[in-house]
Amino acid sequence: MRKTPSHRAGRALLAVALLLPFTGCAGEGPRSVKGKHTLRVGVKYDQPGIGMRRPDGTFEGFDVEVARYVATKLGAKDVEFVGLTSGQREDYLLHRKVDLVIATYSITAKRKTIVTYAGPYYVAHQDIMVRADDTSVSGLRDLKDKRLCQSQGSNSVLRVTEEHGIPATLVPAASYGECFTKLTAGQVDAVTTDDLILAGFALQQPKAVRLVNTKFTDEKWGIGLHRSDVRGCEEVNRAVTGMYQDGTAERLLKRWFGPTGVEVTTTVPQFEGCS
Amino acid sequence: MTATRVREVARRRVVTRTVPARLRIGAVLAAVAVLALFLAVRSGLGNGRDGLRVVGHDAGPQVVHTGDLYYALSDMDGQLASALLGGDDPAGREAYLHLYDQRRGEADRAVLEAFDIAGKDPAGRLTVQSVLDGLGRYERLASRALVLDEQSKHPPGVAPKQVLELYRQATDLMRLDLLPKAYNLTLESAAIVRETYAAERSNVTRARIAVGVTGVALLGVLVALQLYLTRRFRRIVNPALALTTVLALALTVTAELALGSAASHLREAKIDGFDSTLAYTRARAISNSAAGDQTRYLLDPERADTYEQVYLDKLQAIAFYDVGSLPKYAQNLAAADPKLGFLGGGPSVALDRFRDVEKSDTELRRLAPRDRAAAVRFRTVNAAPAFAIYDDELGKLISQRNAVFRREIRKGDDALDGWHRGLPVTAAVLIVLIALGVRPRLAEFR
Numbered sequence: 001m002r003k004t005p006s007h008r009a010g011r012a013l014l015a016v017a018l019l020l021p022f023t024g025c026a027g028e029g030p031r032s033v034k035g036k037h038t039l040r041v042g043v044k045y046d047q048p049g050i051g052m053r054r055p056d057g058t059f060e061g062f063d064v065e066v067a068r069y070v071a072t073k074l075g076a077k078d079v080e081f082v083g084l085t086s087g088q089r090e091d092y093l094l095h096r097k098v099d100l101v102i103a104t105y106s107i108t109a110k111r112k113t114i115v116t117y118a119g120p121y122y123v124a125h126q127d128i129m130v131r132a133d134d135t136s137v138s139g140l141r142d143l144k145d146k147r148l149c150q151s152q153g154s155n156s157v158l159r160v161t162e163e164h165g166i167p168a169t170l171v172p173a174a175s176y177g178e179c180f181t182k183l184t185a186g187q188v189d190a191v192t193t194d195d196l197i198l199a200g201f202a203l204q205q206p207k208a209v210r211l212v213n214t215k216f217t218d219e220k221w222g223i224g225l226h227r228s229d230v231r232g233c234e235e236v237n238r239a240v241t242g243m244y245q246d247g248t249a250e251r252l253l254k255r256w257f258g259p260t261g262v263e264v265t266t267t268v269p270q271f272e273g274c275s
Numbered sequence: 276m277t278a279t280r281v282r283e284v285a286r287r288r289v290v291t292r293t294v295p296a297r298l299r300i301g302a303v304l305a306a307v308a309v310l311a312l313f314l315a316v317r318s319g320l321g322n323g324r325d326g327l328r329v330v331g332h333d334a335g336p337q338v339v340h341t342g343d344l345y346y347a348l349s350d351m352d353g354q355l356a357s358a359l360l361g362g363d364d365p366a367g368r369e370a371y372l373h374l375y376d377q378r379r380g381e382a383d384r385a386v387l388e389a390f391d392i393a394g395k396d397p398a399g400r401l402t403v404q405s406v407l408d409g410l411g412r413y414e415r416l417a418s419r420a421l422v423l424d425e426q427s428k429h430p431p432g433v434a435p436k437q438v439l440e441l442y443r444q445a446t447d448l449m450r451l452d453l454l455p456k457a458y459n460l461t462l463e464s465a466a467i468v469r470e471t472y473a474a475e476r477s478n479v480t481r482a483r484i485a486v487g488v489t490g491v492a493l494l495g496v497l498v499a500l501q502l503y504l505t506r507r508f509r510r511i512v513n514p515a516l517a518l519t520t521v522l523a524l525a526l527t528v529t530a531e532l533a534l535g536s537a538a539s540h541l542r543e544a545k546i547d548g549f550d551s552t553l554a555y556t557r558a559r560a561i562s563n564s565a566a567g568d569q570t571r572y573l574l575d576p577e578r579a580d581t582y583e584q585v586y587l588d589k590l591q592a593i594a595f596y597d598v599g600s601l602p603k604y605a606q607n608l609a610a611a612d613p614k615l616g617f618l619g620g621g622p623s624v625a626l627d628r629f630r631d632v633e634k635s636d637t638e639l640r641r642l643a644p645r646d647r648a649a650a651v652r653f654r655t656v657n658a659a660p661a662f663a664i665y666d667d668e669l670g671k672l673i674s675q676r677n678a679v680f681r682r683e684i685r686k687g688d689d690a691l692d693g694w695h696r697g698l699p700v701t702a703a704v705l706i707v708l709i710a711l712g713v714r715p716r717l718a719e720f721r
């Protein structure tokens with residue numbers, strides 16, 4: 001059978017044309033937390049009620065349950081938790097050692113230049129904790145010349161000393177757990193950070209400490225993602241919206257912090273925006 | 276191979292080798308190629324229209340409506356705070372309450388629009404609905420605070436405790452419940468625009484390749500058929516097939532141009548219109564709520580620290596400087612243009628107006644601890660007008676960018692207009708012409 005060359009070329013072109021719409025685009029976009037089978041989530045390991053490692057190595061707390069909820073909504077089948085200190089959060093995201101950080105991670109303009117924040121999933125307020133028998137502190141300005149605990153990698157103390165210009169003696173500590181120990185041992189006079197964090201510690205020794213209940217800042221707890229993952233960030237925001245709409249957020253807040261009497265907000269926070 | 280089978284194969288060869296058989300195969304191939312081109316163009320047009328619809332008519336405008344909603348809600352709370360702060364100055368109070376009512380009307384309209392567009396999205400509808408419910412509660416609290424405030428006849432700047440209690444409930448409802456929802460609706464619409472734009476761009480590119488390839492294939496088949504007829508029947512041109520070829524070429528080229536034009540208008544609409552509209556809408560929302568924080572800082576001394584902190588936080592979203600306090604922020608803003616934030620990236624009129632706002636805020640906060648009445652007066656006479664000028668500038672930028680957005684979307688729509696009728700008719704005409712071209716030659720064999 002004889003074929004003209006134009007026939008053959010025409011058929012080849014036609015075949016290509018008919019197949020083209022089905023080939024699709026299999027190119028890999030930037031890696032996103034959306035659609036990952038296993039999500040690695042960085043959480044705190046030493047903050048009771050929020051992110052705490054149990055003796056058997058598993059994790060519990062408000063952040064941990066938020067992480068589980070968000071991971072499920074993102075379609076992950078499995079969640080691996082990684083215990084982080086405040087100082088490790090950026091590094092772990094930047095080098096993709098974790099996919100998400102949900103670890104009382106306050107959104108600040110400065111940090112936003114390094115990581116992308118979904119949420120906030122909760123807006124906490126900075127408060128002050130003192131020993132139960134200490135009546136000398138009833139507000140922010142009473143911290144003048146007191147010994148104030150400064151946890152490594154946290155910016156809470158700077159709100160007092162820098163933003164409000166209140167001179168206080170800073171006593172460094174590795175973590176808020178250590179701050180709490182130092183407070184009950186009389187080595188510092190006050191610990192100041194987000195109310196939910198303080199409430200978590202107060203639950204451990206309710207008689208030894210008290211919350212001053214002066215809420216002098218908004219602390220937007222964000223969900224940290226790698227800088228490039230805008231799509232994942234939008235998807236996490238949808239999950240957080242769902243968490244408030246279906247009542248999960250309220251249930252989790254009441255469950256973990258209800259006993260402390262700390263006032264919680266049960267409506268969805270204003271998101272930061274993903275880009 | 277058996278003898279019958281050999282005969283059978285030979286017979287088939289004769290069938291495919293005969294001139295009428297080849298003509299038929301050629302005609303069918305051409306018709307299939309027409310169909311392939313038709314499908315490719317139709318799918319490209321569908322993609323283009325989807326992109327324009329979502330970006331240009333659903334999620335895009337929703338950003339503007341929800342932005343308006345946020346602005347109206349935030350300013351309602353700001354005007355309420357101003358009215359309470361003003362104390363027993365009847366003229367000032369009247370002006371604030373007039374603006375309050377105006378904003379309430381705007382909020383109502385924006386809620387309706389937002390609800391309309393939220394359409395099939397259940398999470399979005401739920402959010403709009405709960406904003407509407409909350410607005411009712413807010414208004415009850417606001418009117419109680421106003422009545423109590425009027426009865427108390429206090430001097431400017433010192434509202435009584437019960438009034439402040441009511442205002443706190445109202446502003447907490449507004450700032451912690453309603454405004455976040457309105458803002459999140461804006462962000463969600465923006466996310467939908469971003470996703471749709473990214474998806475449609477690659478879809479349209481794929482469709483344009485498909486149109487090109489199917490168009491060339493059709494032309495190839497038509498030319499081959501023409502050449503075969505020329506050689507076989509010794510006629511130079513088959514008029515029907517020639518016309519088909521010209522039409523097919525025209526269809527391919529115009530489809531490519533229309534898809535290209537729609538895609539480029541969508542790009543212009545997104546980059547030059549939408550992205551800046553969104554950035555300025557967010558800047559205006561955040562700025563307005565910062566101005567409210569300034570008023571609330573004066574109105575409610577007990578919460579002044581918090582209002583000061585969130586004020587700084589909002590300024591840093593507008594123009595970012597790596598500092599931890601307001602005085603340092605003011606110094607940095609005066610000294611250099613910000614690199615990051617909504618107004619980051621070079622000098623602009625809006626940035627200059629923002630500097631004026633910040634300058635007056637510094638003065639207001641210098642006055643406040645010493646002489647509250649003077650600070651309240653300063654706010655009315657200097658700080659509030661400075662903010663109004665800045666706010667106007669942002670409003671102007673939003674309308675300008677939104678006009679670009681709408682113009683480009685309209686041009687994109689125009690580029691795809693008329694195709695839904697024209698395309699099937701053209702495809703049918705092409706197939707009829709192919710049949711007309713081949714039929715008389717086939718008739719010679721009967």
